[in-house]
Amino acid sequence: MPETMTPTKTKASTVKSDAPPTGRKRLVKGNEALALGALAGGCECFFGYPITPQNEIPELLSGWMPKLGRVFLQAESEVASINMLYGASACGHRAMTSSSSPGISLMMEGLSYIAGAQLPCVLINVMRGGPGLGNIAPSQSDYFQACKGGGHGDYRCIVLAPWNAQEMFEFPGSAFELADRYRMPVFVLTDAVLGSMLEPATVPDLEQLPPPPKMDKPWATTGRGNRSHKNVANSLYLVPEDLTEHNERLQAGYREALREVRYDTRYLEDAEYVVAAFGISARVGYSAVNMLRKQGLKVGLFRPITLWPFPEKALAELARKVKGILTFELNCGQMVEDVRLAVNGVCPVEFYGVAGGVLPAPEDVANVVRKMMK
Amino acid sequence: MRDEDIAVVEEMECVFSRPEALTDKAFHYCPGCTHGIVHRLVAEMIDEFKLMDRTVGVCPVGCSVLMYDYFECDMIEASHGRAPAVATAVKRTDPNRFVFTYQGDGDLASIGMAETVHAAARGDRITIFFINNGIYGMTGGQMAPTTLIGQRATTSPSGRDERLTGAPIGICELLSSLKGVAYLARVPLTSPKNLKDARKHMRKAIRAQLEDKGLGLVEFLSTCPVQWKMEPIAAMKHIDENVVKVFPPGVFVDCVGDLQK
Amino acid sequence: MKEEVLIAGFGGQGILTMGQLMANAAMYDGLYATWFPSYGPEMRGGTANCTTVFSDEEIGSPIAAIYDTVIVMNQPSLERFGPKVRKGGLLIIDESMVPIRCHRTDVTAIYVPASPLARDAGIERAANVVLLGAFLGIKGKPSVQSVENVIRDLVGAKRPHLIEPNLKALQVGIRIAQERTSAVQA
Numbered sequence A: 001m002p003e004t005m006t007p008t009k010t011k012a013s014t015v016k017s018d019a020p021p022t023g024r025k026r027l028v029k030g031n032e033a034l035a036l037g038a039l040a041g042g043c044e045c046f047f048g049y050p051i052t053p054q055n056e057i058p059e060l061l062s063g064w065m066p067k068l069g070r071v072f073l074q075a076e077s078e079v080a081s082i083n084m085l086y087g088a089s090a091c092g093h094r095a096m097t098s099s100s101s102p103g104i105s106l107m108m109e110g111l112s113y114i115a116g117a118q119l120p121c122v123l124i125n126v127m128r129g130g131p132g133l134g135n136i137a138p139s140q141s142d143y144f145q146a147c148k149g150g151g152h153g154d155y156r157c158i159v160l161a162p163w164n165a166q167e168m169f170e171f172p173g174s175a176f177e178l179a180d181r182y183r184m185p186v187f188v189l190t191d192a193v194l195g196s197m198l199e200p201a202t203v204p205d206l207e208q209l210p211p212p213p214k215m216d217k218p219w220a221t222t223g224r225g226n227r228s229h230k231n232v233a234n235s236l237y238l239v240p241e242d243l244t245e246h247n248e249r250l251q252a253g254y255r256e257a258l259r260e261v262r263y264d265t266r267y268l269e270d271a272e273y274v275v276a277a278f279g280i281s282a283r284v285g286y287s288a289v290n291m292l293r294k295q296g297l298k299v300g301l302f303r304p305i306t307l308w309p310f311p312e313k314a315l316a317e318l319a320r321k322v323k324g325i326l327t328f329e330l331n332c333g334q335m336v337e338d339v340r341l342a343v344n345g346v347c348p349v350e351f352y353g354v355a356g357g358v359l360p361a362p363e364d365v366a367n368v369v370r371k372m373m374k
Numbered sequence B: 001m002r003d004e005d006i007a008v009v010e011e012m013e014c015v016f017s018r019p020e021a022l023t024d025k026a027f028h029y030c031p032g033c034t035h036g037i038v039h040r041l042v043a044e045m046i047d048e049f050k051l052m053d054r055t056v057g058v059c060p061v062g063c064s065v066l067m068y069d070y071f072e073c074d075m076i077e078a079s080h081g082r083a084p085a086v087a088t089a090v091k092r093t094d095p096n097r098f099v100f101t102y103q104g105d106g107d108l109a110s111i112g113m114a115e116t117v118h119a120a121a122r123g124d125r126i127t128i129f130f131i132n133n134g135i136y137g138m139t140g141g142q143m144a145p146t147t148l149i150g151q152r153a154t155t156s157p158s159g160r161d162e163r164l165t166g167a168p169i170g171i172c173e174l175l176s177s178l179k180g181v182a183y184l185a186r187v188p189l190t191s192p193k194n195l196k197d198a199r200k201h202m203r204k205a206i207r208a209q210l211e212d213k214g215l216g217l218v219e220f221l222s223t224c225p226v227q228w229k230m231e232p233i234a235a236m237k238h239i240d241e242n243v244v245k246v247f248p249p250g251v252f253v254d255c256v257g258d259l260q261k
Numbered sequence C: 001m002k003e004e005v006l007i008a009g010f011g012g013q014g015i016l017t018m019g020q021l022m023a024n025a026a027m028y029d030g031l032y033a034t035w036f037p038s039y040g041p042e043m044r045g046g047t048a049n050c051t052t053v054f055s056d057e058e059i060g061s062p063i064a065a066i067y068d069t070v071i072v073m074n075q076p077s078l079e080r081f082g083p084k085v086r087k088g089g090l091l092i093i094d095e096s097m098v099p100i101r102c103h104r105t106d107v108t109a110i111y112v113p114a115s116p117l118a119r120d121a122g123i124e125r126a127a128n129v130v131l132l133g134a135f136l137g138i139k140g141k142p143s144v145q146s147v148e149n150v151i152r153d154l155v156g157a158k159r160p161h162l163i164e165p166n167l168k169a170l171q172v173g174i175r176i177a178q179e180r181t182s183a184v185q186a
Helices: A030-040 A056-067 A077-089 A102-107 A110-115 A143-147 A165-182 A192-196 A241-259 A279-294 A313-321 A337-345 A362-372 B003-011 B035-048 B063-069 B081-091 B105-111 B113-122 B169-173 B192-210 B232-246 C015-028 C074-083 C114-120 C124-139 C144-158 C160-185
Strands: A023-029 A045-048 A071-074 A095-099 A121-127 A158-160 A185-191 A199-204 A262-268 A274-278 A299-304 A307-308 A326-328 A349-353 B054-060 B076-079 B098-104 B129-132 B181-186 B215-221 B250-254 C002-011 C032-037 C049-056 C067-072 C085-094 C108-112
Touching: A023 A030, A023 A165, A023 C015, A030 A056, A030 A121, A030 A165, A030 A185, A030 A192, A030 A199, A045 A056, A045 B081, A056 A071, A071 B081, A077 A102, A077 A110, A077 A121, A077 B076, A077 B081, A095 A102, A102 A121, A102 A143, A102 C049, A110 A185, A110 A241, A121 A165, A121 A192, A143 A307, A143 C160, A158 A165, A158 B250, A165 A185, A165 A192, A165 A199, A165 A241, A165 C002, A165 C108, A185 A192, A185 A279, A185 A362, A185 C144, A192 A279, A192 A337, A192 C032, A199 C015, A199 C108, A262 A326, A274 A279, A274 A362, A279 A299, A279 A326, A279 A362, A299 A313, A313 A326, A313 A337, A326 A362, A337 A349, A349 A362, B035 B063, B035 B098, B035 B129, B035 B192, B054 B063, B054 B181, B063 B076, B063 B098, B081 B098, B081 B105, B081 B113, B081 B129, B081 B192, B098 B105, B105 B129, B113 B215, B129 B192, B129 C108, B169 B215, B169 B250, B169 C108, B181 B192, B181 B232, B192 B215, B215 B232, C002 C015, C002 C074, C015 C032, C015 C049, C015 C124, C015 C144, C049 C124, C067 C074, C067 C124, C074 C085, C108 C160, C114 C124, C114 C160, C124 C144, C124 C160, C144 C160
Parallel strands: A045 A071, A045 A095, A095 A121, A121 A185, A158 A185, A274 A299, A274 A326, A326 A349, B054 B076, B054 B098, B098 B129, B129 B215, B181 B215, C002 C067, C067 C085, C085 C108
Antiparallel strands: A023 A199, A158 A307, A199 C032, A262 A299, B181 B250, C002 C049, C032 C049
16 A cells, blocks of 8 residues: 555745745746746656647746756646646656646546645646636636635645746745645646736746755655555545545645645735735735825735635634725636635625636726725 | 475475566456456566566556556556556656556547557557457446447447447557557457467567557457356357457557567 | 836837836836736737836736826827826827827827838837837936846847847937927927
């Protein structure tokens, strides 16, 4: 039997986005930052299938990875991609794919198997409009898919939501760290605006990248070598009691991962109203908050960085201090459900969102906040 | 065991034993099923080529879903049909590994056809052992992509009708046009002589990988007496009399060549 | 200090490049900057537009409802984005490409014969750089020096012979904008 995961009782995460990055400051496109971040984070192999609006990631990696002695393969489909991740991850390698919404949907079956087999891997979703073929414009409508399952069975993924180019660079590395620490899949959930936007970020040149870390993964199916026992990567437990036990083990790991919760706040000290938003919405929300502040209105920003685990305690505390929270998302209302659960009726929670690829301007968000304040 | 018994054992020559690559767990397969034979053959090959320490096997979904219990090497349980994609990554992340998949006809030729064809087209250095018994065994006898015309299955109760569901897919014929394939052969498992042929094919399909030539695949014409509703011997006869007419045995691609003796 | 700029024209006129030069120069000045290209079916062959924002404070949204400055290089862009300049804002128009003028009286509209000026500077394709110069001539930010350095670093990396003509085009733009703003103000 494969070794099962016993989450290590380490202290809170050392994964930080504000660690001083090495490299030079330059304008970086979000998708390029993700690709560079993956390499800097020790990504040993990438498997993916082209889909707009994230194609820069596989395009860049297809050139870079072979030069660094790492593995890049354009798979025949997203279905194959995620199963290649499964194989590479089972063998102990840091494996990543990137895609956009419809492609991520195709990966959901494989993701469930990866989660079931307690394997670490990183998925980047540069979200586009849905459902169905939707369009290629920015969207945040895959929040549920990333945070609430997507595939079958009781599993969780850690979900990181960057909001600028620097975080786009740093989060793939954080994702690998977290994935390995808890032996579970980690999403970097971003969107078409952040993916195609240029911003200054401090990023290394290819020559400065460290080699992937050598990690001890005693459970990996590397081939037995000198090991006295075989390893098996598997999610099949035919005996109900065994599967129950396996699920409990998974849940114990997820409970451990709850301590990785991260969020960012602006102007909360005296805020009476708060805009809660992640990723690009938080950028627009931040502009709206700044506009309202200039008018003397006491408004703040709450930005979940981990969408799972969701910063529910912080929001619950905040709810006791403010008069209302506006959740702003590029969808028809997904994260707002978690906000409402966290707030639990303590203060009013309203929702403003646009789905389909329209990016509202800060004024639009500010107007909704003003209405709420009346 | 008493000391005098051991002394007796030492005097005897061992002529048959379980391959080292197999565990001592008893197979769960139905009487007359040929999975056990192919499991043993695969294990013999791992022993023969001394590959145990660097083998990673990829199991399918189907009757042989539990095969990781039977093998001593590292194993990965793939989702239905995706074993070639999993194996591709296992091999590419460390080309020193020996990687095989073991797949049935539903797994390889139906749901996993894309993964099969593309691994073959890429010439991924993996070895595929393909069990073709023309039926879905584990799920209860439904029609497979390799079910013969006229053959009854629980989803073709009056016999497979070509007009409705097409003709059986010959995987060897289909893959033989792809340049990434280095060895491709089909063999029935119906006689000791055929098993000897099977071993020959398997050696070459393994060498295709070890010698960096391309993908190797051996298709085993296999029985499913339970779902065919036949006695085991009748099932073997059915292969020799009927199945081989639709799926002719032979070598379809050989870029491996013979070893210099 | 924050400047939100929208640049629009036909694909191939160097719209996206102009925005990137501006964002890069702002970064060279130590400012925050964003550049965001337009999306949608017009991406290929048709119109192109992008937004550049630079600020001495952290930037939130990379787009806005109305802009401090809109630079247009064709007539459809003027029709579409002319209304998006804030009151008292700046509208820079490539007059060689825009025959019908803007009727707004609540903005400063500067007409620049960008193509002929670029041709005179020895690089016909640098109409975008002339317009960028015009923007600098009026706004004073990003610094001319930073824009020149960006041109040296980015253009010069692949085509060093194009550095001088581009720098010249930039200066021509700066000069004409200053002349024409003083004319507007007079």
